[in-house]
Amino acid sequence: MSDNVPTPKEFEDTVRRVARALWPSAARGGAEMVNNREVDGVFRTDEVIHMVEATMNEKVDKARQDGPKLRDHLKRNRSGRGLFAKAWFVTYKDPTAHQREVLHKEFDPNIEVISFERFRAKLVDAREYLELRDKVDWGSASNPQSQSKTKLLPYVPLTIEPVLDEASRDGRRTRVNSRPALPGTLNVEQVVALVEKGERVALLGDYGAGKSMTMRELHAHLGRRYLSGASLRFPITLSLRKHYGQDDPDEAIHRHAKYIGYDHPNKLVRAWRAGYVHVLLDGFDELAAPGWSGSLDHLRENRREATRLIAEFATNTSEEAGVVVAGRRFYFDSLQEMSGSLFDQRDHVRLALNSFTDAQTRLFLEYFKKWDYALPVWLPTRPLLLGHLAAEELLDDIARQAPSSRAEGWDWLLDRVSDREAFIKQGIDGSAVRAVIENLASIARGTLNGVGPVTPFDIANAFTEVRHKQPSDKDLTLLQRLPGLGGEEEDLENGTRRFVDVDLASAAQAAHVSQFIRNPFADNAHRRAHEWTSSMEPLGVEVAAHQTAEVEDGQLKSALSAALRADCDELAADIVRVASINGIDISRSPSGPLTISEAIIPSFDIGEDGPDLSGVSFSHCIFLELTVSGDLATDRIPFFSECSFESVLGRLGPSDLPGSRFSDCEFNDFPDSGDSNAAILDSSSLRPGTRVVMILLRKLYLQRGSGRRDSALPRGMKTADARLVQPALRLLERENLVFRSRVGKSLIWLPDRSSGPRVRAFLLSPRAGDDPLVEASAAITG
Incomplete structure (x- = not known):
C-alpha cells in the first residue's frame, strides 16, 4: 500500500470487513465460488442474502464482467425461498455513469451501484x-x-x-x-x-x-x-x-x-x-x-x-x-x-x-498584536498562560518590570493580575482582588490538578470573606471574569471556573500558608487545610518562603506546632519545607519530635547546607521526590518512618542513605544510580566535559521537578568529573539553557523549558552536529 491507497486485494478485504460490520449475523461470510465463478463476498443473514463485488477499476468492462454474477444472484433468490436478495457493486471512487448504465440496463436495475464512501456510510455517517x-x-x-x-x-x-x-x-x-x-x-x-x-x-x-x-x-x-x-x-x-x-x-x-x-x-x-x-x-x-x-x-x-x-x-x-x-x-x-x-x-x-520556543512565542503573540517582548525566564511559555496574560494586557508590564527571581516574580505577578481597572472602578482595590484569588486557590488545592474547578458558591464565599458582605449582582458579574481564572465548556454552563495555569494557582496557594505562619492563632487560620489533598508544589513553597523571609524562628516553630495540633498535616509539611528554604532550625526537643503523618509531599530537600530539622518526624507519608545533596549530618535531618519515596535524587540506592533516619521505608527509583547517568560517565567514547554537560542536562531537563540545588548536582560523579560541574554550568548559562535563582539561602539552577528541543537533540548526538555545545563541552577541562 502506498500513501494509504490500497491495492485491489486490500480494497476487497476492506469492503468485506465493512460488510461483516453492516450485517453482524453474517460475520462468517466472505469470498465464495458460485456456479464456478469467484464472488468477492456472499453474506447470509436471517432475512437477506447479500452478494458483493468490489472494484477499483473504473472501466465499463469491469461492470460487464461482474454484472452476470449479480444478476443471477438476484434471480436465484428472488422468489420462493422466503429470503430477499441484494446485489452490490462497490467502487473505490464514485461509480462512472457508464458503469451504472451497463449494470442497470444490461443486467438488473435492482443492482446497488455505490461508492465505497456511501457503502461505508451505511455503517456510520x-x-x-x-x-x-x-x-x-x-x-x-x-x-x-x-x-x-x-x-x-x-x-x-x-x-x-x-x-x-x-x-x-x-x-x-x-x-x-x-x-x-x-x-x-x-x-x-x-x-x-x-x-x-x-x-x-x-x-x-x-x-x-x-x-x-x-x-x-x-x-x-x-x-x-x-x-x-x-x-x-x-x-x-x-x-x-x-x-x-x-x-x-x-x-x-x-x-x-x-x-x-x-x-x-x-x-x-x-x-x-x-x-x-x-x-x-x-x-x-x-x-x-x-x-x-x-x-x-x-x-x-x-x-x-x-x-x-x-x-x-x-x-x-x-x-x-x-x-x-x-x-x-x-x-x-x-x-x-x-x-x-x-x-x-x-x-x-x-x-x-514542549513549551513555546522564542519563535513560536512570537508567532502566537502576533494574534494579540503583541510580539516584541523579552519575557523573564521564570515565566512559563505555555499557550494557555501566555494567551491569558496577553488578553489581560499584562505582557508589557511583565517585560519591563518583572523581578528576575522566580518566587519574587510570581509574587509580583499576582499583584499585577489583581490590579484590574474593572474592579478598581467598582471600588475594589487590587489587594482585595488578590485575596479573593488566593481564597479560590486554597479551595482549588483540594481538587485533582490543584487548579479547580471552583463553584459559583465558592467564588461568592471567597468574596464575602474578603469584603465582609455578600456580592451584589454587579460584583457577581465581575467575579465571573476574575483575572487568572478561565473555564471549559462545562464550566461556562455550570458557572464554575478554574485557574488557567498550575504555576499561577501554586503561587496563589502560598498565601494561606504564609498567613498561618505569621498568625497561627487567628480565627479560622487553618480554614480549608483539612481539604487539601497534598503539600504544595515547589513553586508555592518558594513563594511562601519569600513571603515569610523575615519571620522569626520561634514564630515558625509555633505555627508548625499549631498546625499539628489541628491535624493539618499537609499544612505542617508546607511549613517544614518553608523552614528548609529559609534556613530555620527545627531541632529535637526534650518532648520528642513533631510528627507529620499520612501526607503526600511532592518534593523535599535535605542537604549538608540545610538547617537542623532533627526535631521533625514523617510517618506513613508519600514523597514523590526527595533530593539529597552533599554529605549529610545524620543528626540534623528528619526521621522517616514507614514512608514511601517515588524518586530519590542525589543518592545511588537505599544503602546510600543513613539507616538510622529511614526506618521501614519503601523506595521506588534512584535516577542517579548505576543506570543512564553512570553509563554516560563510564563512556570512554565521550570527552569528560561532554559527559558532565550531558549529566547536568539530564538532571535539569529530564527528571521531575523544576530545578536543582547547586550542591546536589555533582552527586554520583567521580572527583575528576565533579570538578567540571561549575565550568559546565557556566557554559550552559552562557548558552541560555539554565539560569540561576535563589530559594532562601540556596542557589538553585533552573532549566529554560523552551530550549527542550535543543537539549534533547544534543543528548541524542553529543559528538556531531552544529550545536555550539558539541565543541564547547568537549573543550571543558578542570
Missing part, C-alpha cells in the same frame, strides 16, 4: 459525526480573547518530542520494545502518520501546554484525510473528563454521541469495532482524584482503575486503527506506571509537547 464534533468543546482549549470553546485561535505548531526512557542507558529515543527510532522532533503530520499506521501514542504535557489544541489539530488532519478519500478511517475524540467512572468503550462512545447530538451511537460503536475509527482520548489526568490510600501501591492501583477505560480502548481498538491518549506526564509516578495503566505494557510511542 462519519461526515455527520465530524460536523457535529466540531460544534462542541475540545477539552481545555479556549480562545483567550473571546472565551469561546469552539471558535479557537489558529494552531501554532508546538515542538513534539519523543520521550527519553527513564531507564535508557544510551540516550536512545523511547519506543517501547523493538520499534524503529523516531526523529528528534515531530510535527502534527508525522504524528498523524503514526496514527494511520495503527500506533498507540501517549501525548504528554504540562497543564496548559496545548495538549487539547494539539489533539484538535490531530483530529482535524485525520478528518480531512478521511473526507478526501486519503484514509479509510475517521477520528472520534473524547474529552475524558466527561467519562469519569466509565470502563466500557461501548458505553463511552454512546455517552459521547449523546453529548455531541449524534443520533446513531450504535453505528459509531460498530464502526469502531470494525476498525474504521481512530480513537483520540483527551485528559487521562482528569479521570481520578487520588487521595491518601496508605501507600504508593494503593495510589497506583487507584490510578490504574480510574484509567481502565483507556486501557480497554487501547486493547480493543483494531490494530490497523490508531489510539492517541493525552494528559499530564507527572500524573503517573513513572513512565513504567503510565505504560502499565494506559497500555497494559503493550507497544506504544511516548511523545511530549
Whole structure:
C-alpha cells in the first residue's frame, strides 16, 4: 500500500470487513465460488442474502464482467425461498455513469451501484459525526480573547518530542520494545502518520501546554484525510473528563454521541469495532482524584482503575486503527506506571509537547498584536498562560518590570493580575482582588490538578470573606471574569471556573500558608487545610518562603506546632519545607519530635547546607521526590518512618542513605544510580566535559521537578568529573539553557523549558552536529 491507497486485494478485504460490520449475523461470510465463478463476498443473514463485488477499476468492462454474477444472484433468490436478495457493486471512487448504465440496463436495475464512501456510510455517517464534533468543546482549549470553546485561535505548531526512557542507558529515543527510532522532533503530520499506521501514542504535557489544541489539530488532519478519500478511517475524540467512572468503550462512545447530538451511537460503536475509527482520548489526568490510600501501591492501583477505560480502548481498538491518549506526564509516578495503566505494557510511542520556543512565542503573540517582548525566564511559555496574560494586557508590564527571581516574580505577578481597572472602578482595590484569588486557590488545592474547578458558591464565599458582605449582582458579574481564572465548556454552563495555569494557582496557594505562619492563632487560620489533598508544589513553597523571609524562628516553630495540633498535616509539611528554604532550625526537643503523618509531599530537600530539622518526624507519608545533596549530618535531618519515596535524587540506592533516619521505608527509583547517568560517565567514547554537560542536562531537563540545588548536582560523579560541574554550568548559562535563582539561602539552577528541543537533540548526538555545545563541552577541562 502506498500513501494509504490500497491495492485491489486490500480494497476487497476492506469492503468485506465493512460488510461483516453492516450485517453482524453474517460475520462468517466472505469470498465464495458460485456456479464456478469467484464472488468477492456472499453474506447470509436471517432475512437477506447479500452478494458483493468490489472494484477499483473504473472501466465499463469491469461492470460487464461482474454484472452476470449479480444478476443471477438476484434471480436465484428472488422468489420462493422466503429470503430477499441484494446485489452490490462497490467502487473505490464514485461509480462512472457508464458503469451504472451497463449494470442497470444490461443486467438488473435492482443492482446497488455505490461508492465505497456511501457503502461505508451505511455503517456510520462519519461526515455527520465530524460536523457535529466540531460544534462542541475540545477539552481545555479556549480562545483567550473571546472565551469561546469552539471558535479557537489558529494552531501554532508546538515542538513534539519523543520521550527519553527513564531507564535508557544510551540516550536512545523511547519506543517501547523493538520499534524503529523516531526523529528528534515531530510535527502534527508525522504524528498523524503514526496514527494511520495503527500506533498507540501517549501525548504528554504540562497543564496548559496545548495538549487539547494539539489533539484538535490531530483530529482535524485525520478528518480531512478521511473526507478526501486519503484514509479509510475517521477520528472520534473524547474529552475524558466527561467519562469519569466509565470502563466500557461501548458505553463511552454512546455517552459521547449523546453529548455531541449524534443520533446513531450504535453505528459509531460498530464502526469502531470494525476498525474504521481512530480513537483520540483527551485528559487521562482528569479521570481520578487520588487521595491518601496508605501507600504508593494503593495510589497506583487507584490510578490504574480510574484509567481502565483507556486501557480497554487501547486493547480493543483494531490494530490497523490508531489510539492517541493525552494528559499530564507527572500524573503517573513513572513512565513504567503510565505504560502499565494506559497500555497494559503493550507497544506504544511516548511523545511530549514542549513549551513555546522564542519563535513560536512570537508567532502566537502576533494574534494579540503583541510580539516584541523579552519575557523573564521564570515565566512559563505555555499557550494557555501566555494567551491569558496577553488578553489581560499584562505582557508589557511583565517585560519591563518583572523581578528576575522566580518566587519574587510570581509574587509580583499576582499583584499585577489583581490590579484590574474593572474592579478598581467598582471600588475594589487590587489587594482585595488578590485575596479573593488566593481564597479560590486554597479551595482549588483540594481538587485533582490543584487548579479547580471552583463553584459559583465558592467564588461568592471567597468574596464575602474578603469584603465582609455578600456580592451584589454587579460584583457577581465581575467575579465571573476574575483575572487568572478561565473555564471549559462545562464550566461556562455550570458557572464554575478554574485557574488557567498550575504555576499561577501554586503561587496563589502560598498565601494561606504564609498567613498561618505569621498568625497561627487567628480565627479560622487553618480554614480549608483539612481539604487539601497534598503539600504544595515547589513553586508555592518558594513563594511562601519569600513571603515569610523575615519571620522569626520561634514564630515558625509555633505555627508548625499549631498546625499539628489541628491535624493539618499537609499544612505542617508546607511549613517544614518553608523552614528548609529559609534556613530555620527545627531541632529535637526534650518532648520528642513533631510528627507529620499520612501526607503526600511532592518534593523535599535535605542537604549538608540545610538547617537542623532533627526535631521533625514523617510517618506513613508519600514523597514523590526527595533530593539529597552533599554529605549529610545524620543528626540534623528528619526521621522517616514507614514512608514511601517515588524518586530519590542525589543518592545511588537505599544503602546510600543513613539507616538510622529511614526506618521501614519503601523506595521506588534512584535516577542517579548505576543506570543512564553512570553509563554516560563510564563512556570512554565521550570527552569528560561532554559527559558532565550531558549529566547536568539530564538532571535539569529530564527528571521531575523544576530545578536543582547547586550542591546536589555533582552527586554520583567521580572527583575528576565533579570538578567540571561549575565550568559546565557556566557554559550552559552562557548558552541560555539554565539560569540561576535563589530559594532562601540556596542557589538553585533552573532549566529554560523552551530550549527542550535543543537539549534533547544534543543528548541524542553529543559528538556531531552544529550545536555550539558539541565543541564547547568537549573543550571543558578542570
